[in-house]
Amino acid sequence: MIKIRPVSDLRNKFTEIESVVREGDPVYLTKNGYGTMVVLSLESYSKLTDSVEFALDQTDYIAENDSKRMSHDEVFDGIREKLNAK
Numbered sequence: 001m002i003k004i005r006p007v008s009d010l011r012n013k014f015t016e017i018e019s020v021v022r023e024g025d026p027v028y029l030t031k032n033g034y035g036t037m038v039v040l041s042l043e044s045y046s047k048l049t050d051s052v053e054f055a056l057d058q059t060d061y062i063a064e065n066d067s068k069r070m071s072h073d074e075v076f077d078g079i080r081e082k083l084n085a086k
Contacts, residue, residue, distance in 0.1 A: 003027045007036055 007029040017027050027039045
């Protein structure tokens with residue numbers, strides 16, 4: 001179940017929010033009735049970002065070891081061709 005709390009609870013009821021987050025659930029914080037941020041455990045955050053970090057590391061390695069360079073237009077023209085072929 002989604003946990004939505006006012007941002008003031010982060011200050012006033014920190015231990016409650018911390019216990020929810022430690023269980024692995026994100027807590028969505030609102031300010032004046034509008035969403036403002038999400039609180040996650042470090043473990044949950046890592047699960048979200050590890051694959052992105054790994055992919056960026058791979059592309060950095062490939063770029064360092066390949067002299068081929070493409071312009072913005074070449075990249076997006078290739079993407080458009082692949083999308084239109086489907």
